[in-house]
Amino acid sequence: MQIIFHVDNIEEYLRKDKEYNFPNPPDRCPHPDCKCKVKLKKHGFYYRYYLDGAVCIKITIRRYICPVCKKIISYLPEFCLPHFQYSFNMIVKSLKKTLIRTKTLSSIISDLKRNFPTILFSRRHIYFYTKRVISNLSFIIYGLRQIDPYIKTPKTGSEREKAREILDIISIVPLFSQRFYAYCQKSFLTSLT
């Protein structure tokens, strides 16, 4: 589970890294099937990439664990989200290309560099996102169903094929509605974290 929190000074967040004064955990486990009034324990950190124009920054995310249900809560700084959305279309596009595999990964990357010269996009990012999308397919489908229960989601085929179909759905969404699109972005982006 993710808790989004406000950061006053992004520079400070990046500079202090693990020493940053992260928010205290809630005094009760936020997982709906637990909700125990218990002190959540610190549970290390994880890293995610934050694409900000020309710069790709690795940021540290604080985690807590519930000693009762053993589920993890991550504290995601809100500054990650709007900037990340900027590159949303690019991520979807590149993932689709990667999943279709009509081109080699190196030529996909050089295409991306040509089209988005200010953004650092490496082989590692593509692997990272492809893996994330594939391993979170059921979550993304769930998210899409919350928005439109009648949406046609893939039922057969390999995980790779399903992922490709899902990316097709996500990328045609803006044709229908801005709000729908925003929702899709949200459920898709959450699945990447």
Ligand SMILES: [Zn+2]
């Ligand atoms: Zn719990």
